[in-house]
Amino acid sequence: MAVDQMPDQPRDGSGAAAARDGARALAVFDIDGVLADVTHRLHFLDARPQRWERFFAAADRDPLLEEGAKRLRVALTAHDVVYLTGRPERNRRLTERWLARHGLPTEPLYMRPDDDHRPARIVKREVLRGLAGSRTVASVIDDDPAVVAVLEAEGWPVELATWLPHSSTLRDAQERAGRT
Numbered sequence: 001m002a003v004d005q006m007p008d009q010p011r012d013g014s015g016a017a018a019a020r021d022g023a024r025a026l027a028v029f030d031i032d033g034v035l036a037d038v039t040h041r042l043h044f045l046d047a048r049p050q051r052w053e054r055f056f057a058a059a060d061r062d063p064l065l066e067e068g069a070k071r072l073r074v075a076l077t078a079h080d081v082v083y084l085t086g087r088p089e090r091n092r093r094l095t096e097r098w099l100a101r102h103g104l105p106t107e108p109l110y111m112r113p114d115d116d117h118r119p120a121r122i123v124k125r126e127v128l129r130g131l132a133g134s135r136t137v138a139s140v141i142d143d144d145p146a147v148v149a150v151l152e153a154e155g156w157p158v159e160l161a162t163w164l165p166h167s168s169t170l171r172d173a174q175e176r177a178g179r180t
Contacts, residue, residue: 025138026131027075030124031085031095033143034161035069035104036062056091064102067163071141072104079138082108084127086120089113121150128156 032038036059044055075081087095089111096106110127124147131137142148143161151158 023135024078024080025136027072027079027081027138028084028128028131028140029068029072029075029081030142030144030147030161031083031087031099032059032062033065033164034141035065035072035102036098037065037164038062039164056087057094059087059091060094060098062098065164068141068161069102069104075139076105080135081105082110082131084110084124084140084142086112086123119146120144121147125150125154 029035038059040061040063041055041058044051044058072081083095083099085095092109092111095109095111099106099109110131112123116123121144124142128137128140128151138157140151140156140158141161142151142158143164145160148158148160
């Protein structure tokens, strides 16, 4: 589901709304840097000009980050898992195939609209607000310190993924270019 298709619904002050119809709470996972090792493709962003299409096209070769996959599998025992990624919508099929190849659920998958270049921290906060309109958000795992800081300040149950050191190249792409 694209970010711009999310309903704008109110949430309670804790950063989560009560679950409706007995639905399980949500565990929200980022993909790049949490489940997928992006280090092999960062050189496309170091180039001038940056080669965004090649950066995203190479995502099908990302190694799986075992720590993230382990946490996702544990989360599945008690929660419904959703993915919240800054990847553009045009990479949906590639991303779904990558998830399936690694034995992970392929949906729900919330992605950035192709023409949305806002910082990841803004986009992801907006999606979480929409999700919280109908479900309890039990946890969020993201590798971007700026995303984690914004969500933490709003009271979301968020954890910084530290098993793949966050690169300055990726940080610049997420904050300045609003691309991942």
